[in-house]
Every structure is written in structure tokens, then in C-alpha cells.
Amino acid sequence: MSLSCQKFYQLLYNWYEINHRVLPWRETSDPYFIWLSEIILQQTRVAQGLEYYHRFVTTYPTVESLAAADEDEVLRLWQGLGYYSRARNLHKAAKMIVNQPFMADSTAHFPATFDELRALPGVGDYTAGAIASFAYDLPYPALDGNVYRVLARLYDCDEAFDTSAGKKYFHKLAEELLDREHPRLFNSAIMEFGALHCLPQSPDCANCPIQQFCKGYAAGTAELLPVRKPRPTLRDRWFSYTIYIYKREAINSEAHQHVVTNSEAYTLIHQRKEKDIWQHLYERGRVAGISRIKKQNAKCKMQNSLADYAYIESSAAACAVLCRAG
Numbered sequence: 644m645s646l647s648c649q650k651f652y653q654l655l656y657n658w659y660e661i662n663h664r665v666l667p668w669r670e671t672s673d674p675y676f677i678w679l680s681e682i683i684l685q686q687t688r689v690a691q692g693l694e695y696y697h698r699f700v701t702t703y704p705t706v707e708s709l710a711a712a713d714e715d716e717v718l719r720l721w722q723g724l725g726y727y728s729r730a731r732n733l734h735k736a737a738k739m740i741v742n743q744p745f746m747a748d749s750t751a752h753f754p755a756t757f758d759e760l761r762a763l764p765g766v767g768d769y770t771a772g773a774i775a776s777f778a779y780d781l782p783y784p785a786l787d788g789n790v791y792r793v794l795a796r797l798y799d800c801d802e803a804f805d806t807s808a809g810k811k812y813f814h815k816l817a818e819e820l821l822d823r824e825h826p827r828l829f830n831s832a833i834m835e836f837g838a839l840h841c842l843p844q845s846p847d848c849a850n851c852p853i854q855q856f857c858k859g860y861a862a863g864t865a866e867l868l869p870v871r872k873p874r875p876t877l878r879d880r881w882f883s884y885t886i887y888i889y890k891r892e893a894i895n896s897e898a899h900q901h902v903v904t905n906s907e908a909y910t911l912i913h914q915r916k917e918k919d920i921w922q923h924l925y926e927r928g929r930v931a932g933i934s935r936i937k938k939q940n941a942k943c944k945m946q947n948s949l950a951d952y953a954y955i956e957s958s959a960a961a962c963a964v965l966c967r968a969g
């Protein structure tokens with residue numbers, strides 16, 4: 644049976660009508676409020692996001708007021724939510740919206756098409772689809788983690804959804820299933836259904852209103868879906884370091900004169916530039932070719948040449964600790 648049928652929609656909408664949570668961003672079609680909620684809810688649980696949503700709509704009731712705010716103020720309001728680039732992008736996008744009207748007639752104060760929304764900083768395909776459908780009832784799918792799961796199960800699809808090929812494939816499925824006459828209702832219902840009923844573990848298949856359409860349920864594979872790409876295998880890695888402590892007199896050469904201060908002791912650090920963990924962070928003298936030094940007095944050669952290292956002050960206390968560690 645084709646999934647894109649009126650009966651499927653009707654059963655899903657009946658479930659939504661009875662079970663959906665009352666959330667303020669669902670009670671509005673104002674694109675500004677919907678955009679705020681979508682940015683806040685990225686990587687954030689609804690319960691935590693609610694508090695921040697209220698803070699933002701109370702402090703900045705319009706996109707103009709958000710654009711006029713000081714960035715530090717916006718960041719302060721965001722405090723505790725993490726991923727601060729979201730707050731910076733929110734502020735940057737608000738300024739863009741206010742300073743460059745998106746519509747040709749210049750009367751619109753908010754982007755109103757998928758492409759205009761997608762062009763805002765911090766807005767990807769999911770967020771653009773969500774705002775386009777929730778605010779303007781435009782026929783775009785909005786694929787969040789819950790929707791990927793429901794689709795994978797409905798279609799019994801074992802394509803990994805977190806690869807670029809998988810994303811394209813799921814996007815096609817979502818477009819096929821989308822109710823083009825009621826995209827706002829459809830996206831709200833399927834997202835909520837994934838969040839509350841078709842759960843990652845133990846989905847309530849026995850009481851599922853759309854069970855008759857679910858190929859994953861019929862095949863007995865529902866709980867194994869969706870599939871992710873294989874994670875890289877974790878391995879233990881050992882780094883060995885030599886810690887050199889130099890007395891001031893030892894580095895008192897012209898080339899390093901600029902680092903010499905009142906401190907009695909100096910040590911060497913080096914910035915990790917290779918494509919690897921801790922990129923751009925600093926480390927001490929890493930030993931080349933030895934994965935794990937067992938003998939305390941093993942002879943070792945530093946991985947990088949001395950010219951790659953810089954001297955920094957090493958306080959007497961730090962020296963003591965470092966000497967012991969070495």
C-alpha cells in the first residue's frame with residue numbers, strides 16, 4: 644500500500660490532535676518566533692529550550708529589537724545553553740534581515756522562501772524546511788532525528804541516514820511522503836510522533852496508529868532502525884614526552900633573548916600542526932617512534948626539530964612537578 648494516502652495522513656493527524664504537546668512555537672505562525680525556537684532547539688531538549696525561548700521573546704519581541712541588541716547582551720541571555728556560535732549566528736542573521744529586506748517590494752521583514760531562509764547564518768536544510776513549513780505552510784520536508792527514525796522504520800530502510808548518500812535518499816522519501824496540501828500539519832505531526840511514540844528504544848508498535856503502513860514492523864526490523872554509518876574504532880594511543888628544563892643562562896643567546904624574563908627556568912613547547920587530535924594545541928617534547936616507554940631511562944629523540952619549539956617560562960613549582968613527571 645502506498646504510504647502517501649489519505650488514510651495514513653488521517654491516522655497520523657488524529658494521533659497528533661490527541662497527543663501533541665502544547666508548545667508556544669506551535670501556537671504561532673510568526674516566522675521570527677519560529678526561527679528563534681528552531682535555533683534554540685538545535686542540540687537542546689524541549690524542556691530546557693522552553694525557558695530560553697521565553698527569555699528571548701520577552702527581551703527581543705521583534706527581529707528589529709534582536710538586531711539592535713549588543714552581542715554581549717545576546718550571549719549573556721544565551722548563557723547555559725552552550726554552542727555559542729548559535730547565538731552569534733542568530734544575532735548576525737537578525738542584523739542581515741533588518742538591514743537587507745529580502746523581498747523585492749521591500750515590505751517583508753523576514754525571509755519568506757526556502758532559499759532566503761537557507762541563506763541565513765546558522766540555518767541548514769532542516770531549519771529552513773521547518774521554518775518554511777511551520778511559518779508559511781510551504782511544502783518542504785523537515786528531517787530531524789525523529790523524522791529519520793520514523794521514515795527508516797516506515798520504509799524498512801537500512802541505508803545509513805548520516806552519510807551524504809543516505810541524507811539524499813531520506814530526503815527523497817520525505818518528499819514522497821509529505822502531505823503537500825498540509826505541510827505544516829504533516830511536519831508537526833510526524834516530528835511529534837517520532838518524539839513521543841516511535842521512540843528509539845521500545846517503540847510502542849502494539850498501540851501504533853500507523854502500524855498497518857509500517858514495513859519495518861512487518862519485517863520485524865523496526866527496533867534495528869535507523870542505521871548509522873559505522874563509527875571509527877577506538878584505539879588506545881600512547882604519547883611519550885621528554886621534559887627539558889633550561890636555566891636562564893642556557894638560553895641566553897641572542898636568538899632567544901626576547902623570551903628571557905626574570906624567571907630562572909624555561910621549558911619547551913611546540914604547537915601541534917598535523918591533522919590529528921589536539922590540533923593547534925601546545926605540547927612539550929614528544930618522543931619520536933616510541934609508542935610507550937617502559938623504561939624510565941630509555942634514550943629518546945624528540946619528534947620535531949628543536950627549531951620548531953619555543954621557550955616558555957617554567958615556574959619553580961612547575962619545574963618540580965615536571966621533573967617528577969619526567
Ligand code: SF4
Nearest residue numbers: 841848851857860865
Ligand atoms: S509500528 Fe512501531 S516502528 Fe512502525 S511506526 Fe509504529 S511505532 Fe514506529
